[in-house]
Amino acid sequence: QKFFERLGTYDSGFDIWGGENLELSFKTWMCGGTLEIVPCSHVGHIFRKRSPYKWRSGVNVLRRNSVRLSEVWLDDYAKYYYQRIGNEKGDFGDISERRALRERLQCKSFKWFLDNIYPELFIPGEAVASGEIRNMGYGGKTCLDSASRKQDLH
Numbered sequence: 001q002k003f004f005e006r007l008g009t010y011d012s013g014f015d016i017w018g019g020e021n022l023e024l025s026f027k028t029w030m031c032g033g034t035l036e037i038v039p040c041s042h043v044g045h046i047f048r049k050r051s052p053y054k055w056r057s058g059v060n061v062l063r064r065n066s067v068r069l070s071e072v073w074l075d076d077y078a079k080y081y082y083q084r085i086g087n088e089k090g091d092f093g094d095i096s097e098r099r100a101l102r103e104r105l106q107c108k109s110f111k112w113f114l115d116n117i118y119p120e121l122f123i124p125g126e127a128v129a130s131g132e133i134r135n136m137g138y139g140g141k142t143c144l145d146s147a148s149r150k151q152d153l154h
Contacts, residue, residue, distance in 0.1 A: 007031055008101040011068060013093045019065035026073045029117050031107040060090070067092040072099055075110040080124045 007027045010020050028035055067089045070078035082089065114121060124130065 003028075003033060007033075007105070008098070011065075011072075011098055013068055013095065013098070014065045015059065015061040017065075018062035019069045022066075023069050023073065026069075026110070026113065027105075027107070029108075030073070030110070030113050031102075031105040063088075064090060064092050068095055068098070071095050072102060073110060077110050077114070077123070083124070 004024075007024070011023055014020060014023075025035060027033075063085060066081065066085075070081050071092065072095050074081065114123070
């Protein structure tokens with residue numbers, strides 16, 4: 001618990017849930033700790049039949065939390081997440097306190113995390129190419145991938 005508190009606990013700017021698992025993992029590795037798999041250890045999670053939280057309408061909670069996380073911890077790699085969400089960051093609140101925490105803890109860079117902790121992760125920027133692939137047999141109007149948003153289905 002002392003290490004969790006030293007790492008700044010959970011981001012109080014997060015809405016309800018989503019992203020806290022990644023933030024805690026990044027903070028642990030990048031700020032001097034390790035996560036270990038211990039044989040015969042047990043981790044429990046209680047699933048509720050319904051959510052006890054009141055959800056704000058019109059707010060994508062997971063996106064908001066993920067943007068906060070990206071802005072604080074992913075450094076130059078955040079751009080790859082933003083490309084996946086159409087570069088729509090939305091209102092993610094004030095993150096100055098979380099950035100100050102990272103500075104105060106003298107945490108390593110996200111590049112260090114990728115090089116040392118997760119070197120097998122594919123980085124989109126290292127791809128040979130990116131963008132749309134079209135099936136020219138149908139006049140170049142048919143994409144080969146599936147649309148991620150309903151308004152793109154045509």
